[in-house]
Amino acid sequence: MLDKSIAAMLSAIEIYNKPDFSYREETFSVLCINAWELLLKAKVLQLARNQVTSLYVWENRALKSGGKSKKRYIKYNRSGNPMSVSIYEAHRIIAEDYGVKIDKAVKSNITTLAEIRDNSIHFINDDLTLAVKVQELGTASLQNYLNLVQEWFGPVLDKYNFYLMPMAFFRSFDSVNGEALNASEKKLLEFINHVEMEYDNNESEYNLSLRIDVNFKKVRSGDGIPVQITNDLQAPVIRLEEEEIMDKYPWDYDVLNTRLQKRYSDFKINQEYHEIRKALSSDKRYCHERLYNPANPNSGSKLFFNPNIVKAFDKHYTKKS
Known part of the structure; x- marks a missing residue:
């Protein structure tokens, strides 16, 4: 997609x-x-x-009694295919x-x-x-x-x-x-x-609109900035590995917290939680440390988590009914 x-x-x-x-x-x-x-x-x-199924539209069907069913069903379009959100x-x-x-x-x-x-x-x-x-x-x-x-x-x-x-x-x-x-x-x-x-004073890296100003002027032949185009054979390999990593570890810290809050009735972001999370973060099955600049090991990093980490948290918290 x-x-x-x-x-x-x-x-x-x-x-x-x-x-x-x-x-x-x-x-x-x-x-x-x-x-x-x-x-x-x-x-x-x-x-x-x-x-x-996460992209399907789900609905509670109308009952003969006039109410709505407790069970949710996939909603289909006129051609009989599931409707997407x-x-x-x-x-x-x-x-x-x-x-x-x-x-x-x-x-x-x-x-x-x-x-x-x-x-x-x-x-x-x-x-x-x-x-x-x-x-x-x-x-x-x-x-x-x-x-x-x-x-x-x-x-x-x-x-x-x-x-x-x-x-x-x-x-x-x-x-x-x-x-x-x-x-x-x-x-x-x-x-x-x-x-x-609403965005006149917006300083974020994301923008509502951007205006392009173009100016034409004559320059000497040597005034241009030299540019070298290369085709690094290693780039495609790095790109593929990066895609695979993001597919395996799609959750960051905020997503993990949100999913745990929705999953457990007694979950709290406290010292106990941080200790559990840090212990699990050392397990490659659950966590990957992604460098901001893969070419520079000193560029800083961010942790990403595999969704299966919630199964490990099941041992410590009570799932909502």
Whole structure:
């Protein structure tokens, strides 16, 4: 699912960066949101030990008596396949059920791009204001996406160039066709501007929108910074190992605490818990220490846990009924 998400985001970038494409912003918004939904669902699968049922919509069926069944059943769509959770429900599962911290700007950015996608049928392609907003939101969305993929799955995107071509490269600003916004477009821009106001002083590495400024100037042939492109044969091996490690140890400290709180009736984050956790952390079956920079053993590290560690905690705490 992660591969599908990356493919969708690469398609969004490729479509956006075409020099002549009349449905640029709308198509980018659709593919970008699709990539985000698949990424969030891939994270749910990772946290849930690849149990596909974690992505299903469950419901309490109506009884003949008029009430609801206590047992929950999988909800199916019109074609008879299980319905999967929405992008927002996937976000909720990650943040609430597993305690993974996701910056508020990430959700606001996704929500705003989804609003553009949902309103795309009303767009006027020649309108410059909406085009600028889509680029600003899209640029921030790509940066947020890169950061989260790196944090959740390791350096799987190192070989890709994730950027949106600045509008100056394919727009003629001195001859833009101006068209009056209709009522739907005005409401959409008002919504975007209102959300942007909340992040005017945001200093997080995650962003709602980013503006690109492009300046052209003549330079001497020797003024450029020398760049060397290499193809390190060891890089793919490191990347594969990193993916496997993140798949085996998907929980960090916060996720572990959240899952234990939901699992036990007498669980408390205290000295006793820390002593138990530290003892289990030395067991490679349950814990892996991940270096921030694998090439530098002195770069600092972070502990990640295998979900099977909860079975070890069962000996110390009482499971909820």
